[in-house]
Amino acid sequence: MIGMPRFVADAMLGTLARWLRFFGYDCVFTELPDDEVLRRARSESRWLLTRDRELASRGPRTLLVKAERLDEQVAEVISRLGLAPAPTLERARCGSCNGLLEPTPRAVVQTLVPPHVAATAERFRRCTECGRVYWPGSHSRRIVARMERMVAVARVVGAAR
Ligand SMILES: [Zn+2]
Secondary structure, eight states, X not given: OTXXXXXEEOGGGXXXXXXXXXXXXOEEEOOSOHHHHHHXXXXXXXXEEESOHHHHTXXXXXXXXXXXXXXXXXXXXXXXXXXXXXXXXXXXXOTTTOOOEEEEOHHHHTTTSOHHHHHHOSOEEEETTTOOEEOOSHHHHHHXXXXXXXXXXXXXXXXXX
């Protein structure tokens, strides 16, 4: 997505990375050593997200994530960068691997998902990298509800700044 910041999250922030992907942000998660993480962030123009104060001090586009809890961590990232993401999965990337999702016909995925899902889900998207299949349902509704809370927390955090 043009204009959207891209991220690399260090080893302590895997869950944060997954939720930023749900919002549509390109967020790589890596357990590489600090020097490699920094190099990757620089070479790919990514914001480095870390809970390591020393690592955060070593780059210009680094963000020290201070919050302990997930909702506050997501709120911290989006409010500190002045972002206003929509709480929707329409732009989501694969939560598992950061791959792009593409619309996929029912016939292609029907053997890959539970039978009741294959029969009833409205539409499907599949990760172009790992092949994971996504569909709207109760699980995605719970995710969106939590994204709405995260955006609301970000507004409060942003206003207090
Ligand atoms: Zn994937």
